[in-house]
Structure formats: structure tokens, C-alpha cells
Amino acid sequence: MSSEFGNNIKISIFGESHGAAVGVVINGLPGGEAIDLDEHFAFMKRRQGGNNPFSTPRQEEDIPVFLSGIKDGYTTGTPICAIIENKNVRRRDYNLDIPRPGHADYTAYKKYGGFADLSGGGHSSGRLTAPLCIAGGIMVQVLRRRGINLCTHIYSIGNVTDIPMDYMNPNSWSSYELAPDFPVIDQSAKEKMQDEIIAAKAVKDSVGGVVECGISGVPIGIGDPIFDGIENRIAAAVFGIGAVKGIEFGIGFEAAKLRGSSVNDPFIFKGGEVVTESNNHGGILGGISSGMPIIFRTAFKPTASISMPQRSVSLSEMKGATLEIKGRHDPCIAVRGTVCVESAAAIAIADMII
Amino acid sequence: MSSEFGNNIKISIFGESHGAAVGVVINGLPGGEAIDLDEHFAFMKRRQGGNNPFSTPRQEEDIPVFLSGIKDGYTTGTPICAIIENKNVRRRDYNLDIPRPGHADYTAYKKYGGFADLSGGGHSSGRLTAPLCIAGGIMVQVLRRRGINLCTHIYSIGNVTDIPMDYMNPNSWSSYELAPDFPVIDQSAKEKMQDEIIAAKAVKDSVGGVVECGISGVPIGIGDPIFDGIENRIAAAVFGIGAVKGIEFGIGFEAAKLRGSSVNDPFIFKGGEVVTESNNHGGILGGISSGMPIIFRTAFKPTASISMPQRSVSLSEMKGATLEIKGRHDPCIAVRGTVCVESAAAIAIADMII
Amino acid sequence: MSSEFGNNIKISIFGESHGAAVGVVINGLPGGEAIDLDEHFAFMKRRQGGNNPFSTPRQEEDIPVFLSGIKDGYTTGTPICAIIENKNVRRRDYNLDIPRPGHADYTAYKKYGGFADLSGGGHSSGRLTAPLCIAGGIMVQVLRRRGINLCTHIYSIGNVTDIPMDYMNPNSWSSYELAPDFPVIDQSAKEKMQDEIIAAKAVKDSVGGVVECGISGVPIGIGDPIFDGIENRIAAAVFGIGAVKGIEFGIGFEAAKLRGSSVNDPFIFKGGEVVTESNNHGGILGGISSGMPIIFRTAFKPTASISMPQRSVSLSEMKGATLEIKGRHDPCIAVRGTVCVESAAAIAIADMII
């Protein structure tokens, strides 16, 4: 029914790519949460285009303006609203008569009866991840204060794969040299990934990727069985990012190939605590946190907007047509997807914890 | 917060594995929906154990008793409640002092402060998929009346893989010879899958699998952007099934390895309609149905309850302990998982359509 | 969309007056809440008919059967389901062709397209207050453990009025001699009220009344501004009781006749705490609890089902018809309404506090 997420903390996202502004209302955060706006701005920077050849050349300052709910650096306890004005809008880049393959142009057109503001993807645009990250950047700070930290890296681009995160020892995560705009653990993989992207871009194409996210410090016992487990909630949030086509927790799809004796993580005592000896379950058993790091991976399809000519249809002429997209687009959205995944996960976890 | 799903049609599941009954309340179905109880019973049969060597020997009649909301074979429009009494309960099978690896015993114990009725897995037991299927079986009938059909098969067991469904032509689905209790398209794969299961069982082990589900006839324009897209909603429902660790739509994780030019599905006119030439997107673009069949795959980990001795801990003695599970369990829950996945998908789609 | 209430604690009511059972699912209570079933049964007794000339002669044992969520006298933390079987059903008492004035027969008939099980009022029957009270009786115990107590009395029947509760000093409430089946503070008013009811009944008529409810011990700061204030939430729950046509908090409608200088309650220090010198605001300022007792009154219309001949229409013959209701009905539902109001209030408060 809505562009809204959450039970305890409600996130309501609004705006169109080429409208006056995009923004978010955040409802349910208690009063007195310190929000460091400099840190928040650095977080927002991670999703911003235009910084490198791997992202969109659309230059947006993307500085959120807080209209309510934050005063003197602290949450007031009442709803937060933050907006980002859309300044750098080039409506002429879009030809709405010929829907872009792989994008929501056609489905949104049919859904809203032709009234939707579809320019630039409208409400379905990747630009709507900006308000997602506004909320995510706040939640990351709120969670860290409660001992919960998130770490996100590019797991793969095309067929190039990074080292997986350490599933057992989150203390090691801080040793990863993750560049904010291209976070990879294995620096040799990083170069190969960038080559993949450049090669795709060179032929006016795009390439997909997988993002891996780890969450440490979630206390045992969070999440509810059946429909409100951690997997359900994170999945429901993460599919809120356009271009995500799959999600898996712990060893995920790999588990489907294995036997129980290999997948089950034995319980052991360690330092007086019950922990598991391995973490194939990704920190979630029966929807409930086990105290082990939560680990999940998200599959991003290649950016749907590619510059090479594509076959589509002209809706006005009711015949086949060739589309050449002239807009400004990332050749690999998985790169900027990292901070979006982290935001979605932070929102989902905060909703369950606060 | 709860074992509940849905915006328009609310599904509320209750019960513990070894309690008096499990059941479901379904809220929001309009009056006058014909419900064929014989067909419903056949649907329930698909998840029932004890029929073959691939399922649990726990024999339950599992006949739902409708307490409200259905009269003379039609929904009344007011809440439906159906329960299944738990008759064949063997509490002694469970040793709650030693939590079963891979199961929610320990996380639920910590969550509920020791008050949960954890015998047999309690509210986290696979038995709670029975009320899920009660609701699912009703929704399948409700959807079919609206031209929407679901088809589900075992996509893989261990390393044995079935033929994928036809992503383009759902009319062909009816030609699959899908046995209700072991639905596989390629009959030669079926035998190999069963061998995998028997081999695992022979060594007191279990094996994982992947379930593929197709949904035809969903009209274009269903689903909302951002957090209430079809992917979000199906994922939120499907992770309600224990042992599910991953989900992917269309070509899913495969898309992350490819280029946009291979993944984008061109739009074409066919019979006066705009359709896509291929269906890598799995019937969903920007969270909204495209009119093409919706396709998704779900990864089931191997049954956590295996009979071979496993390392765990004794919570009372606070030291390591060996666990030998004597309960009655499926060697491969993905088999019975098919009807659960179909139920979850039907519930999610019905919630968005009605 | 649904017969459901609550954000944190969800109450889902199901059943029809003459169906197999009525019941309730309660979702969200933590594990470990002691529930005294004897006390709960005594609470349920308060709404039960057949005890005195002021209530319905329909004799129901109304003993809830708990199917899940309570074990050994404690909540398990997972959903509670309780049902009451409908044993004493006399469907022939109802003539559905001629809708009863003042009842939901006709509106429900139109809403559900003729499929609703309307016998005895179906899902709109006063019988559905039984599951409301099952939930209410649990919440009353849960709240008392947190220092919150509810007190409810008949404020008026027809034109006979009881003494109002003490709005300032809830400790005095325990001194009221409130009979469970006819709770009135002023015993002389009690007799006059009973005379009113007997007089109405003698002429096959019914009479209305007002119920007053006080809630003590709600800590300051509960409730949220705008749509989730205490008034909004209690009102939303209390209108869940059939026959309720009005609600007012503190001095309510009286305040509309007065000046601010008379209505505003001055703040004072008392025992080191900020309290108000009077309690015209009924314990709620800006939707948020002030720490003073919460006070509200609920208007019950007279029982719609009266035995005297009434003018209505025959739906089959499409002409005027005279209706003589032969069912078993209370001459004044406000009497049994007291425990229903208390239940609704307890549910609303528990939802905001837990």
C-alpha cells in the first residue's frame, strides 16, 4: 500500500526523481539520541554519484535538510522529517514513450494510470535511495550507541569475488581497508572489479554484483518467530532497494547443497557464554538472533539503464522501437548499493530493537 | 512483534508443537468466496508427514476444524479461524536441556526467559507450517478464481537439479507430472533426488534443497514501490517458513554475474499486449508485476534435527554435551517445503490483490 | 479491514454468535506473565448472562479454553489463543428476513453480500464481547502487576445517576462496594437503577446507561501525540463494544460549556511530585498521561433487541413488516457493559505500556 517500513520505527519515503524534493519521515525514535550531522553527511557521501568512474555523473549535493525532529544535535522524540531538494534535474533526458527494459517505467505507467511522474524513474528511481540512506545513517548512529555495528563490502562484481567477511570474529572487521566509495576487503580483487566495470562501461553496458553485510552486537533473542523474524524483516527492507533480486543469510543457497551435519553449527561454551562453533546460520536461528554476527548477501542485477541501443516498444505508436538512453547512470549500482544495503539493514534492526 | 502477516488480509498463526492445538485466524477475506473443503484437504495432505520415506514418520491427521468464518462452503466475510488439534504428541522425545544445533531451541529459550513451551520446537516448530498451509490452501482457491495459479516444484536436492520451470509460458506448467508429495518436472532427476535423501537418512543425516515457485495470471500493476513491492512481500512471507535461508526472483543471484545487456528483458508487442521477450526479471519490475509469470526460488537448509550424535551444551551443567535426537523428522524438509512456499506466496499475493 | 486491535499487543477476535466457537488470539505479551485462571474466570463471570433479572436468560458456561500461549499458569511469550464453544445455540430464535431495528442485521447483510452468518447477530453479536473480555481479563492481571488498576461502575441508567468516582484519589476506589454483576457506588442509586430496568423490561422495552471507568497508576508520559494518544486508543477500543455511541474523558462534554479558568487544572507540587490540583483533564494532556487517574465515561444506547412489536421491513417481500423478537436479551446492556469497557480500556493501556 505504501512506501513505508517498520513497526516500532516507521520510515516513510516520498518524492520523485525529478520532482521538487525527495525525503523521509522517521517516526518512533526516542528523544535524546545524539545525531552527529558531520558523520551523517559522510555516510550520505557514500551513496552519492559523481565521485568516480564507477558511479553516475549526475552531480547532486544531496545534503539533507532536517525540517523537524532534531534540535541542537539530538532527536526530540517526535517525527523527524528530512528532505533533499532536487536541483540538478534534466527532464529532457527521458523519453517516456519508450519504456526502458529492466526498469519500472512500464509497470508504474500501467499501475498509476498514466498519472505518475515517471521522469527519471519517478518514485521508482534509484534516487529514492537517498532518503533511505538519510534514515539509515541515523539508525547506524543509534545502533552503534547500543553496541551494534554494521560492516558492508562489495562481495562480487560480475565474476570477480572478494574475500568473505569473517563470520565469527567481528572485531577483525575494523581491520578491513574499506574505501567508502568502493569497499572491498581484498585490494587485489578491487582492481579486478573496477576493470570489470570499466570494461562494461566501455561498451555502453553495465554489470551486476553482490553486496555482503555483517551486523555485530545484536543481542541474543531479537526477532520473532514466523513472519517477524530477522530474515523476514531485513529482506522486506532490502528489497526496498531497486535492482535487488535476491538475498541469502549465513551460507544461504550453499546450504541447500549440503547435509545437516555440515550445516548445523554446534553449540559450545566460550567465556561462560553459549556460542556456536561456526556461523553457517548467519546469526539467526528460527528468526531470532543467536548472538553471533548476522551475515547476509544481496544480489544486485546490472544497472537497467545502459547506453547501448536496446529493443523496446513505442507506447504511442504501438510498435517496436529502439531506445538509446542518454541519462546519467552508474555502470554498476552494486557499488553504491553497499551503503543502501547497510541503511536497509540498520533500519530493520533498529525497528526490532528500539 | 508477532506471528502475523498481511495488510489487507491478515494471517495470524498460533500454537505450539506439543500444545493443545495449532491454528490460524484469517481476517479480511470478502464474503462469498467458495471454499472447496475436499480440495483444501488434498492441499493440506501435500505437507503432511508419514506418507513416504522422505518425510517424518510423525503421523498426524491434520484435518483443520473451522471454528468461524466459513458457512455452507462459503466465506462469511468475517474472520476465519481454523485449528488442528495436536493428538500425536510425544513430549518425552525432547531433551530441552541440550539445545539442538541449527534449531531455535536456544534462541527461543533466551528470548522468552525460559517460559516458552519449547517441547518439539514449540511455536518455532515446523508443525506451525500446518496453519500456514491452512491459510495458503484457502488463498490458492481464492486466487484461482481470479485467474491466478501457482505451480511449485523441487528445484534441487543437494547437488541434483530439476529442469527449471518455463518462465515464459505458464500454460505449459499443467503438463508437468508433479506428484503431490514429491513434485519434480524431470522424472529422472526425481529418482536421483530420492537417492540423495535416502543416502543422507541412512547415515542419520539430512540434506538441503531449493524450491521453485511460479505464479501466473497476476495482472500488471500489482505491488508498490520501495517497501511494499512483490519481492518484499513474498520474501517477508516465505522467510516465515523455518529453514529457509535465501530467496531469489527471476534469475536472481545469477544476474549479479551478468551484464545489463544480457539481463534486461526487451519489451515487445505480442497479441496487442506489451510483454517482455524473456523473463529474467521474474515478472517483477520496480516491485510491480509486469504481467509476466512471477518466478522465485527458495533455499532450504538441511533439516536441523538429525539423528547422528551432535555436539552441543548442557544448559544445566554448563558444559559440552552430546545430543542424540530421537524425534521423528524429515530427512529433507525441502520436499514438504514445496506446499509451504506455495502457501506463503499465495498469502502474499492475495494480500496485495484483494 | 479487521476485527483486530493493537500495535504492540495485537488482539484478534473471531467467531459468530451461533457458530462453532468465539475466540481471540493475543499476540505480543512477553513470556513469564503469571495468569491466575481462577481470577480470570471470576472476571469472565462479570459479563456472563443469566445471573439476574437485568441480564439475558441465555445461559452459557463461557469457560475459555486456552489452546496456546499459556503453560503452567504463565504466558509462554508466543501467541495466546483461547476459545469458547457455543453450546446453547437456538438459531430458530432469529428471523433474518426482517432486520432488527438498531442492530447490524441489515448493514452486515449488505456488507457481506448475504454470505455472513447473521444468526444471533453473527460476528456483530454482543456475544463477541466474550473474547474481548478473555483478552481484557488477562490484561487486567498484567497491568496490576505493573501497578495499574482499573475500576468501573455504572454511572447512570436512564435518568438515575450514581456518584462519580473520586477523580483525585484512586486509593478510595477500593472502598466502593461494587457488586461484580451490578457495580454501583451509591447503593441507594443502585436500587433505583434496577427499578428502571425492571420497569423497562415489564413493557418489553430496554433502557440505556453510562459506564464510568477509572485507571490508576499509569505512569506519566504514556501515549503519543496526535493519532496515538491515550484518548484515541481507548476510544478506538471502546467503540469495539456494540451499542456504545459516545465517549468522553475527564469532564468531557461538560468542558465545552465552561471557561478555561474553570477547566484548566493548576499544577502543584505534592510530595515532591508535580501533580494537578484537580482532574478535569481526566489524566490525559495532549494525548499523554499526566500521572493523574485516567477517567472516561461511555454511553450505551438501550439494548436494540426488545420484545415489543417493532416496525421493520421484510427483505424478501419488500414491504413493511412487524418484528417480534423472541431471543434472549438483556434489558440494559450497560450493566454487563461495565466489564467490557474495563476490558477494552485494559487492552488499550496494555498495548501502550508493554
Next chain:
Amino acid sequence: MSSEFGNNIKISIFGESHGAAVGVVINGLPGGEAIDLDEHFAFMKRRQGGNNPFSTPRQEEDIPVFLSGIKDGYTTGTPICAIIENKNVRRRDYNLDIPRPGHADYTAYKKYGGFADLSGGGHSSGRLTAPLCIAGGIMVQVLRRRGINLCTHIYSIGNVTDIPMDYMNPNSWSSYELAPDFPVIDQSAKEKMQDEIIAAKAVKDSVGGVVECGISGVPIGIGDPIFDGIENRIAAAVFGIGAVKGIEFGIGFEAAKLRGSSVNDPFIFKGGEVVTESNNHGGILGGISSGMPIIFRTAFKPTASISMPQRSVSLSEMKGATLEIKGRHDPCIAVRGTVCVESAAAIAIADMII
């Protein structure tokens, strides 16, 4: 948990009285709803202060800026966000150390731990009815297109009472000469009401009032039994207006004094339709619309902010203190309350119908 309302159409209100802006997000309206912005502005004008001696002298232009969801005069189908900047802010008017009696200053202070932006009442200010009216003004247009019209007048101020609306024949409503800024049916009552207000204001006091609202054209069968009936939903919305202390439907509290034979509205055939001969039930039976006009009255307490000296406490000095409020306030908020009540009702009805 939140400043949000609605199931199908979600209204999320944000902002503080003296913050950067107040605003609203509206989620769930279909695309293609024409919104006449001139008419909308005229609607907003009805709640605006400063037009007459009966309202606040705080002059605000209160022109909503639409950031999303409306394009070329039509809804796009995606979330609408509208904001009103706070320009005329005089923070020095407020002394937060001495909480104003009858206002949320103290309860909000305790709730939010001192972090709330309480200047001018903060998020609890009457100024937050501006975004309520933004949403209400849109819904009024959306409903009229569906044949549903709302009519609201001042029913009483102090002890001066207007003629009640015609409960049976909504066509007559258009003949009422209702001034937008002081809507009264009986022009002689109007003058007396204004005298009441002027008299109260002259002694630095305020006065309460009752607002009556009628809704015509709601088709039979809207609303759900138990917790989602029309009464529950309208009440939950209307208590979102500060200063509302009571609500009653149809003849409301009067019904509690009467007998069933007087209150029950007989069914009759009229023009081939089943209607009721009178409308004591206010258009709602069992929570469901009967097709008759929906009628309800809302009690407003006198404006809490009065200029005469009041007793309160100094929170810093922990002793009694005298408060003299210097802000700009209405002497009778029921006057501007009319458009707020109409907005809340329109929101509630739209949520149930669309």
C-alpha cells in the same frame, strides 16, 4: 507509537510549532485524483488564525508547498508530501520552565526526557492541525468525487446552542448559511456565541464548544465490525485534534437516558430502498454505515492558553509559580476546530473507502 493514521491511506504528520516546518505525508491515494489547489487553499483558510476577533492574532500565510505526489493538478499515485514553513515564530513568547495548565507542556517534557522542542507547544501545538487540514482538504475533494459530502458547524459555544443539523435530509445542508470562519446554522445563535467568546476574551479567559459534523453519501456497508467500525475510526482520528475531550454519534449520550423503543430507528422502504425512519443511530449500525447520514459531535474544551494569571509550578525552582501567558491564542478553539473535525472525519472515511 506515532503521529500516523490509516490503514489504506496513511497520513503521517510531522513538525513542531516553532521548528522549520510542519507537514504531512499522504500515502495510498490512487493516481489521477484531480486536486483543485485554489479550493484547497480556501479550505486551509478556514483554519487560519488572524481573521477575526475569535481567533489567534498569529498571522501565518499557511500556504502548503507540495514536494511530491501531485503533478499538473493530479495525484501521481505515489506519496504526497506537503509542508508549511514556520515563518512567524516568536520563541520568546514561551516560558518552558513553568508548564501551562491544561496543555501538554509537562507531559511532553516528561515523555521526551527534556529533548522535545516544546516551544509553542512543539509537536503538540494546535499548529499541527495545519498538516491535518492539508490532508483533510485533499480528502474532502476525493470524497466529493465519490458522492460523499461533509458539513460542519459550531453546535454550541459555552451554553449557547445552534440548531442541530438535519439528520435525515442532507440535501438541506446546502441551504445553511455557514460562514467559513464561523459556521452556524441559526444566525441569531451566532451572535450570542460571538458574545460569549468576546466576554471570555475580555477577562483574559477562553470558552469551550461543541462541533457537529455530518457526512452524506457514504454507501451502505462501509466499516468493519468490532475494532474497525466507523465510530472507532472517526474517533481515533478526531482525538488527534488537541483539546477534544469527547465524541458522540447519532444522539450519543442522550441515548443512554432513553428506552430502546425511542432510540431504535424503524426500517422502512422509501423509493425502493431500505432506509430508517429516524436517524438516532447517526448512520452507523454495528460499526457499519447504514446509508443514512453519519452524524457526530465533538466536545472541545476551552483553549488551555489563557492570558489571566494561572497557578503552576517552576520546574527549575521546584516551587509554585504564577504563569502569565503572552502568546497569541484563540479564545475559543472550537471555532477553528470545525475545519479540523471535518478534516479528521474526511481522512477516516477516505481510509475506509479507497
